Amino acid sequence: MTTSPASGTRADDADDADEADDCTVAVAARATDLTKVYGQGETRVVALDGVSITFRKGEFTAIMGPSGSGKSTLMHCMAGLDAVTAGSARLGDTELSVLKDKQLTRLRRDKVGFVFQAFNLLPTLTAAENITLPMDIAGRKPDRLWLEKVIETVGLAGRLSHRPAQLSGGQQQRVAVARALATRPEIIFADEPTGNLDSQSSAEILGFLRNSVREMGQTVVMVTHDPVAASYADRVVFLADGRIVDELESPTAEAVLERIRRFSTGSSHG
Amino acid sequence: MSRTALRNVLAHKARLLMTAVSVMLGVAFVSGTLVFSDTLGTAFKNQSAKSYAHVAVAISSNASGSNVGGGIRPKARGLAAGKGFTQQTLDKISKLPGVASAVGRVSGFAGAADSKGKLIGNGWSNTGANFAPGPDGKDPRYTFVAGSGPAQTGDVALDKDTAAKGGFHVGDPVEVATNGPVKTYTVTGIFTTDDGAVTAGGSLVLFDTASAQQMYLSPGHFQEITAAGAKGASQQQILEEVKQLLPKDGTADTQTGKQLADAQAKQIEDSFSVMSTMLMVFAAIALFVGIFLIANTFTMLVAQRTKELALLRALGASRRQITCSVLTEAFIVGATASAAGLALGVAIASGLHTAMSGFGAKVPAGPLIIASTTVVAACAVGVLITMLAAWLPARRAARIPPVAAMTSAELPASAKSLLLRNTIGVILTGGSAGLVVAGAANGDSSGRWPVGIGAFLLLIGLIVLTPLLSRPVLAVVRPPLARAFGVCGNLAARNAHRNPRRTAATASALAIGLTLITGLSVLGVSIGRSLDKATVGNLSADYMVRMAGGMPLDPSVANEISKVGGVTAATALELAYIDIGGKISAVTAADPRGLAETVQVSMVTESRSPQKALAEGKVLVENKTAKSRGWKTGDVVRVSYPDGTKAEVTIGGTFADNLVLSPVVMSDSLLAPHMGKPEVPQVLVKTAGGASAKMAQAIADGLGNNPALSVMDRQKIRNTFGGLINNMLTLMYGLLGMSLIIAALGVVNTLAMSVFERRREIGMLRAIGLERGRVKRMIRLEAVVISLFGAVSGVALGLFIAWATGRTISADLQGYVMVLPWDRIAIFLGLSALVGILAAVWPTRRAARLDVLDAIKIS
Known part of the structure; x- marks a missing residue:
């Protein structure tokens, strides 16, 4: 449970969140009895089976679990990318399950940032244009000072006019992180952000994400299956078969690995 | 590999659909055109043969005033015109040993008016002719479904369709417009016929022979004699016999029935071949455009399947096999689309056939002719175009390295440099643009080829450079x-x-x-x-009066119009074809004063008034013609008039291009002595008060509201x-x-x-x-x-x-x-x-x- 030392920089955001669960810390997103079912009849798959979880503001949460555990589904539902079958998914004080596509799109644009495994940059745009794309979509002028700070933080100052094809994988993902940070979203969802990167680039990207939480007070939720990546988080949530099976605060890579090992043996017994 | 190709086609049905549709449209265009022209050609050929079945030999005269709507006599205009054949000639021919019977024909424009006074038919195809009964009282050309043929002045017979359109029955009065004033006749019969004029969709009014001769030529004369052969006499034999009887001055033209049938069939076919050629050009354009679509599609398909193709290469497929596989795909698409296109083309052809009948053109019924050449041509075009367009993408597919199977699917869209393409494009575009400009710089028709070729190359160059x-x-x-x-x-x-x-x-x-x-x-x-x-x-005229379908007017029309109140000038522009300086030329003859009032003749080389020059008996020549013939003002040229008279005329000046006038203009009084009956295509009218609806009506009234006449304002x-x-x-x-x-x-x-x-x-x-x-x-x-x-x-x-x-x-x-x-x-x-x-x-x-x-x- 780390409270951001730099929370003052985003005080205006924190003020709205009065529905504090833990009395002291505001909630960025919350799932309550979240259920997601795919298909029907024989092909019916329960991806999420009554998941309840709270993502606190200014916290870096990692979601782990084996393939098919529902970790990506949880993230997609919380990010307003996928509709929920039952239960509630709230982002700030907005209930996502009742929103229409258009409202969800607006919500993602204004309140959510994304970092994908495959970078997902537009090859026709320069790095700078990719970073400001969400603002362009929203038709807003970017906050110059903030933008410069973000660009400086991710170390892209010399590469702003480059196209994605002229950048390395690590650099491309830095652009993606900058894009996510640029709008100062309420929450950033990162889906295996280091899955396509070498270890050095991975460390850099994870460092940026952690620093954004520590220094800028950003809220980050990251899906990963890499214990080392998870160790950058403030807390790790373990999913299996659509349920939350464990949680670990201030994890280390070893501790995470240890937990995973325990599940696999545990589940093999069960 | 061919199985892979087939599977690929099936797997990308949707994507290939557009390609297939474009090939199909092109093939449909081609096959539709071929089937349509074959079908019509065959049908018309059969019909022509039928309509001349009873004619062994036809003798036609170049007598003037003989505009026939249908394709009865495809005669060349411009030969010295004779006065036609007399009854004696007809009698002599009918007594020839090989001839069973001979009939004299005379024809011209005639159209029936419906109850509203409107002409039935479009003018071009309204024909009038004489009813020429043989000794048995029947004319073999016509089969009566009601009543009988016209026997005396005031009687007419109508073809079945015209009678049906106007609601006429035997005994009804009918208004018939000819070149002269409208007259009311009595319908004595309704007939069907194989006459080309009718089968091509026109109307035919039959008069008694004396009336028709009076109207169209001169009493006792025929334009044409058709002889039916006696049993055992060959057409050629009769032809020889007939030739002996005719004057050798070139005023008569003899042809066997077969020649006529062939000529008519060919004429009809020619008129369709223009259309066919045009359709083919557009089919070619459609296919050319289609090539881009096909090439694009296959490029995309190959790009999309890079991994798959690389895998095949990794598994040991050779480059050639990859190329073949893509080309096989193209073949399958091309063949399928061609088959569909052929079917669509046949449907279009039969639809066109029906549509043409619907528009009033009488297209002879006949089976749809789908020649084997059509099938082969259509399929070959479709398949070849598709494979040609797919060839480059196929080559590109073969160049995919096997290692691409293992690497990321994210390949750059177009890695290949455009340098070569751009260089070729610049050279081609620059060169062809230069050619076009050079061709245009001449400012005359000599530049047509350079401009045409340059334009085509420029189009290609631009495509390369796009x-x-x-x-x-x-x-x-x-x-x-x-x-x-x-x-x-x-x-x-x-x-x-x-x-x-x-x-x-x-x-x-x-x-x-x-x-x-x-x-x-x-x-x-x-x-x-x-x-x-x-x-x-x-x-400067306010009105132009013309006959429907460009038929000549009766010479009395100008006179009738000049009697209408408010008309200050009514000038008949006579048209004649005269041998001037050894070459047949179209000549406009008109009253010099009347011409001056209605047409602005702007003189190029002569400042004196054109009216004066014409009145002096000189001729005026269009500047362009004068140039090409090398004539100058004051030159004297030899003239040979239609009646055979030879004379000399002086060129009184040249005038600027004028579409109202023929290249040579002379005074009507100069031409009159040499023409039987002047041919007047149009009369120009100048009025005191200018054009108005009332004035137009007054002129029409003055002409007896002839439905075949049109009074056109500017x-x-x-x-x-x-x-x-x-x-x-x-x-x-x-x-x-x-x-x-x-x-x-x-x-x-x-x-x-x-x-x-x-x-x-x-x-x-x-x-x-x-x-x-x-x-x-x-x-x-x-x-x-x-x-x-x-x-x-x-x-x-x-x-x-x-x-x-x-x-x-x-x-x-x-x-x-x-x-x-x-x-x-x-x-x-x-x-x-x-x-x-x-x-x-x-x-x-x-x-x-x-x-x-x-x-x-x-x-």
Whole structure:
């Protein structure tokens, strides 16, 4: 449970969140009895089976679990990318399950940032244009000072006019992180952000994400299956078969690995 | 490998559908044209043979005043005209040993009026002829379904269709218009016939022989004699016998029935062959445009299957096998589409057949002729075009390295440099543009070939160069688009030049059509304007009176009109074909004073009034003709009149091009002694008060409200002369619309492929907050940008070619000035944008429906 030392920089955001669960810390997103079912009849798959979880503001949460555990589904539902079958998914004080596509799109644009495994940059745009794309979509002028700070933080100052094809994988993902940070979203969802990167680039990207939480007070939720990546988080949530099976605060890579090992043996017994 | 090819075709049905449709349309065009012309040709040939079945030999005279609507006598005009055949000649021929019977014919214009006083038929095909009963009282040419043939003055018989259209029965009165005043006749019979004039959709009015001779030639004379052979006598034999009886002065022309049937069939076929050729040209254009679409599709398919093809290579397939596999796919698509196209073509042909009958053209019934050559040609064209277009993509597929199977699917869209292509394009475009300019610089018809060839090469050069051009153009377009449509506009413009080759091929398909449409429009409108100047511009008359269908007027018409109150001049413009200086020339003969009042003859080489020169018995020559014949004012030339008289005339001056007049103009009094009955195609009328509805009615009344006569004011004259060009343009637009449809299919395909390739990007954009509506707008804008890019380059090229072509025709068409029909050009550009929007409908829907989660998942 780390409270951001730099929370003052985003005080205006924190003020709205009065529905504090833990009395002291505001909630960025919350799932309550979240259920997601795919298909029907024989092909019916329960991806999420009554998941309840709270993502606190200014916290870096990692979601782990084996393939098919529902970790990506949880993230997609919380990010307003996928509709929920039952239960509630709230982002700030907005209930996502009742929103229409258009409202969800607006919500993602204004309140959510994304970092994908495959970078997902537009090859026709320069790095700078990719970073400001969400603002362009929203038709807003970017906050110059903030933008410069973000660009400086991710170390892209010399590469702003480059196209994605002229950048390395690590650099491309830095652009993606900058894009996510640029709008100062309420929450950033990162889906295996280091899955396509070498270890050095991975460390850099994870460092940026952690620093954004520590220094800028950003809220980050990251899906990963890499214990080392998870160790950058403030807390790790373990999913299996659509349920939350464990949680670990201030994890280390070893501790995470240890937990995973325990599940696999545990589940093999069960 | 062939199984792989078949599987691939089946797996990419939707994507190949557009390709198949474009091939199918082209093949349908080709096969439809072939089937249609074969069917008609055969039917007409059969019919011609039938309609001349009872004619062993026909002897025709070049007597004047013998405009026959149908194709009875395809005679060459311009030979010295005789007075026709006398009854004695007819009697002599009928007594020949090989001849069973001989009939004298005389024919001309005649049309029945319906109850509202309107002419039944269009004028061109209204024929009148004599009913010539044999000793048995029957005329073998006509079969009566009611009543009998006309026996005396005042009687007529009508063909069945005309009688049905006018609701006439035997005994009814009927108003019949001929070149002279309208008269009321009594219907004595209704008949059917194989006469070409009727079977081609015209009307036929039969008169008794004496009346017809009186009307069309002169009493006791025939224009034509047809002899039926006695048993055992060959047509050739009779022909020889007949020839002995005829004068050798070249006024009579003899032909056997078979020759006539063949000639008629050929004439009809020729008139259709112009249409067939034109349809074939448009089919070729459609197929040419289709090549771009096909090549694009296969390029995309190969790019999309890079991994798969690389895997085949890794598993040991040779390059040749890969190429063959892609070409086999092309073959399957081409063959399937050709088969469908052939079926569609046959359907179109039979539809056209029905439609033509529906429009009143009597097309002889006959089976649909699907010649084996048609099937072979249609399929060969379809398959070859498809395989040719797929050849380059197939080669490219073979160059995919096996290692591509293991590496990421993210291959750069177009890694290959455009340097070679651009170099070729620059050289080709520059060279051909130079050729066009050089051809145009001459300013006369000698530049036609260089301009024509240059224009074609320029089109190719531009197509080669389009990828290079797309960059600056799209760079210019982007800022305003981004300003107008924000991020969608910006992304649309960038996406449009992401794959320059593909954009270029898509835009080129549209550019070809628009080049032709723009070029033809500019030329059509410009020529129309200059024709307008040459007709109405030279006319001081208020009205032009003409016979429907360009038949000659009765010489009395001018006289009748001059009696109408308010008419200050009614000038008959007589037309004659006279041998002048050893060459037949069309001559206008008119009263010099009347001509001066109704036509502005602007003299080029002679300042004296044209009226005076004509009154002195001199002739005036059109400047262009004088130049080509080497005549100068004051020259004396030899003239040989239709009646055989030889004389000399002085050239009194030359005048500027004038479409109202023939190249040679002389006084009517100079010509009169040498003509039997003057041929008057038109009478010009000048009135005191100018044109008005009342005046027009007064003139019509003065002419007995003859339904076959049209009193045209200046606007109507304008429409008559310019109308043909407008009709042609409309037809061209219709046919070129086809190439636009194929180009639109190309846009659909390109966009569908772009959406497929960029589904992850679109998914990301949706994830970070781009609404469905704006995703759609982005793709729609891309389509519009590509379409307009093609359209603008097409229009620009079309204007350039029209300018150059205009230069080459300006010498022959005085007063030709290039007119830019901006309104039409704006419509073309608007339509092209619309093509883009419509073509985007399906791809945008797919893009908007894209599941965000599926799209952003890593492939």
